[in-house]
Amino acid sequence: MKVTLVAGARPNFMKIAPIIHEIKRIQKLGKKITFRLVHTGQHYDEKLSHSFFKQLNIPEPDVNLGVGSGSHAEQTANIMVKFEKELMANRPDIVLVVGDVNSTMACSISAKKLNIDVAHVEGGIRSRDMEMPEEINRLVTDSIADYFFTTSELANKNLRKEGHSDKKLFFVGNTMIDTLKANLSKLKKPVFFDEYKLKPKKYLVVTLHRPSNVDDADNLKMLLKTLEETSKDYKIVFPVHPRTQKNLKQIKLSDKFIITDPLSYLEFIYLVKNSFAVITDSGGIQEETTVMKIPCVTLRKNTERPETVTEGTNILAGIDTYKFKPYFQKLFSGKWKKGGIPKFWDGKTSPRIVKQLLTIYKNK
Ligand code: UD1
Numbered sequence: 001m002k003v004t005l006v007a008g009a010r011p012n013f014m015k016i017a018p019i020i021h022e023i024k025r026i027q028k029l030g031k032k033i034t035f036r037l038v039h040t041g042q043h044y045d046e047k048l049s050h051s052f053f054k055q056l057n058i059p060e061p062d063v064n065l066g067v068g069s070g071s072h073a074e075q076t077a078n079i080m081v082k083f084e085k086e087l088m089a090n091r092p093d094i095v096l097v098v099g100d101v102n103s104t105m106a107c108s109i110s111a112k113k114l115n116i117d118v119a120h121v122e123g124g125i126r127s128r129d130m131e132m133p134e135e136i137n138r139l140v141t142d143s144i145a146d147y148f149f150t151t152s153e154l155a156n157k158n159l160r161k162e163g164h165s166d167k168k169l170f171f172v173g174n175t176m177i178d179t180l181k182a183n184l185s186k187l188k189k190p191v192f193f194d195e196y197k198l199k200p201k202k203y204l205v206v207t208l209h210r211p212s213n214v215d216d217a218d219n220l221k222m223l224l225k226t227l228e229e230t231s232k233d234y235k236i237v238f239p240v241h242p243r244t245q246k247n248l249k250q251i252k253l254s255d256k257f258i259i260t261d262p263l264s265y266l267e268f269i270y271l272v273k274n275s276f277a278v279i280t281d282s283g284g285i286q287e288e289t290t291v292m293k294i295p296c297v298t299l300r301k302n303t304e305r306p307e308t309v310t311e312g313t314n315i316l317a318g319i320d321t322y323k324f325k326p327y328f329q330k331l332f333s334g335k336w337k338k339g340g341i342p343k344f345w346d347g348k349t350s351p352r353i354v355k356q357l358l359t360i361y362k363n364k
Pocket of ligand 1: 009069102242243
C-alpha cells in the first residue's frame with residue numbers, strides 16, 4: 001500500500017509524526033506499506049517548521065512544495081497546482097491529510113480530482129463559524145474525503161448528518177495526544193525560564209494568532225491590559241506568532257510580560273505543563289491543556305473541540321475584550337474545574353489509524 005502523507009503548517013506536524021512512526025514500526029514487522037511525505041511549505045520558518053521535524057523525529061520530507069505565504073486563494077491555488085504534479089509523478093493508493101489548514105483542503109482537492117482516495121485525520125469537527133478559514137477547510141475537505149479518522153463521537157455524528165456512511169467513519173482518538181504522551185519525558189526547559197526566574201505554577205502562558213484577537217491593535221492592547229490588571233503577581237509568558245508581531249510592537253507592555261519568539265515543541269509543552277493556566281485562541285492547545293489538566297481560557301466565540309469544555313479544563317470566554325474580566329478573575333480565584341480526559345485520547349491513536357488503513361486497502 002502506498003500512502004502520501006501531507007503536512008503543511010505547524011499544527012500538522014504533531015499530528016503526522018506518530019502516524020509516520022507507526023508506519024515505520026510495522027514496516028519492520030514485514031507489512032507492505034510505504035509512504036511519501038509531502039511538506040507543502042505553508043510554514044517555512046525554522047521556528048514554525050524545521051524545529052518540529054527535528055524534535056519529533058519526522059524524516060526529511062520526500063518533497064517540499066515550497067509554497068510559502070500569500071492570500072488564502074494564492075496559497076491554496078499554489079498548493080493545488082504543485083501537489084497535482086507531485087501526485088502525477090508519484091501516484092499513491094491513498095492521500096492522508098490531517099487537521100484543518102489550507103494545505104489540508106488544497107491537497108484533498110488535488111487528490112480527488114485525480115480520483116485518488118483521501119483519508120482525513122481529525123475529520124468531522126465543526127465550529128459552525130464560517131468566518132474561520134479553518135471551518136471552510138474542514139467542510140470542503142470532509143465533503144470530498146473518502147475516510148475519516150475522528151477524535152470524538154460528536155465528529156462522527158456531524159459526518160453522519162452530512163450524509164457520510166458509517167462504514168467510512170473511524171472514531172480513533174487524537175494523534176496530537178499520541179505526540180504529547182510520547183514526549184512528556186523529553187521536555188526541554190526554555191533558556192529564559194531561569195533567566196526570568198520563573199517558578200512552576202506562578203506564571204501564565206498566552207498564545208494569540210486569530211485575526212479576531214490580533215489584527216486590530218486597539219483590541220489586542222485592551223485584551224493584554226485586562227490580563228495585566230487581573231493577573232495578580234503572576235508573570236505572563238507570550239510566545240508570539242509572526243502574524244501577531246506587527247501589532248504587538250506598537251503596544252507598551254509592563255515587565256510582567258515575557259515576550260518570546262515561537263517556541264519549539266518540547267519547550268512549549270514544558271512551559272504549558274508547568275504553568276498556572278493558559279490563555280489562548282489556538283485549537284490544539286485546548287486539547288493539550290485538557291490532557292495535562294492545566295486550566296485553559298479560550299478567547300473565541302466557539303470551539304470545534306467542545307469536549308475540551310464539557311469534559312476537560314477549557315472554557316470559552318468569547319472575543320469581546322470588555323467581557324474577559326470575570327473569566328480571568330475566576331481563573332485567579334484558584335477554583336477551576338479538574339476535568340477528565342476524552343475517550344481514546346490515550347496516546348494509541350496512530351496504531352488504530354494505520355491498522356484501519358491496511359484493512360481498507362485489503363478490502364478494496
Ligand atoms: C495557520 C493555519 C491555522 C493554524 C496556524 C498555526 C490556515 C488557514 N491557518 O495560520 O489554522 O492555527 O497556522 O500557526 O491554514 N509566516 C511566517 N513564517 C512562516 C509562516 C507564516 O512568518 O513560516 C507569517 C507570514 O507573514 C504569513 C502569516 O504568518 O502571511 C500567516 O501564515 P499562514 O500560513 O497564512 O497562516 P497562520 O496564521 O500561520
